Amino acid sequence: MTTRYKMVCPHCGGENVSKDATARWDVEQQSWLISGMHDGEHCDDCDVELKRILEVEIPLDQAVMAPFSVDQMSAMEEDCGLPGGALDDKYNPEGDGEHPVISRQMWRQAVEQHETISGYWDWTAHKIAEETAPQG
Numbered sequence: 001m002t003t004r005y006k007m008v009c010p011h012c013g014g015e016n017v018s019k020d021a022t023a024r025w026d027v028e029q030q031s032w033l034i035s036g037m038h039d040g041e042h043c044d045d046c047d048v049e050l051k052r053i054l055e056v057e058i059p060l061d062q063a064v065m066a067p068f069s070v071d072q073m074s075a076m077e078e079d080c081g082l083p084g085g086a087l088d089d090k091y092n093p094e095g096d097g098e099h100p101v102i103s104r105q106m107w108r109q110a111v112e113q114h115e116t117i118s119g120y121w122d123w124t125a126h127k128i129a130e131e132t133a134p135q136g
C-alpha cells in the first residue's frame with residue numbers, strides 16, 4: 001500500500017486549499033486536463049495566498065495498512081493463539097494498557113469504519129491471528 005497524503009494550510013490546518021494550474025482542452029476526452037502546475041497556492045478558509053501548502057501523511061490509514069516490522073511480527077507471533085482475555089491480563093493489568101503492536105488507535109479506526117463491533121482486546125486477538133497467518 002502506498003502512503004496517502006493530504007494537502008493542508010499551514011495557517012489554519014484546513015484542507016480547503018487550491019493550487020493554480022493551467023488546463024488545456026482535450027478533444028478526445030472532451031474535458032479540461034491539467035497541463036501544468038504553478039506556484040500559486042490559496043487557502044479558501046484564510047483567504048490568503050500561501051507560500052507553501054503542507055504535505056501531511058495520513059497517519060491512521062498508514063497505521064492500519066503499513067506492513068509490520070520484523071520485531072512487531074515476532075511480538076505478534078508470541079501472542080498468537082491467546083484469546084482477548086489473556087491479552088488483557090498480559091498487557092492491561094492496571095487498565096488503560098494497550099498491545100505494543102496493535103494500538104487502541106488502530107482499533108478505534110476499525111470501529112469507525114464498521115470493520116468490527118468487538119472490544120479492543122478481542123479485536124487485537126483476531127488481528128494478531130490474521131496478521132500471523134501464513135500468507136496464501
Ligand SMILES: [Zn+2]
Nearest residue numbers: 009012043046
Ligand atoms: Zn488556512
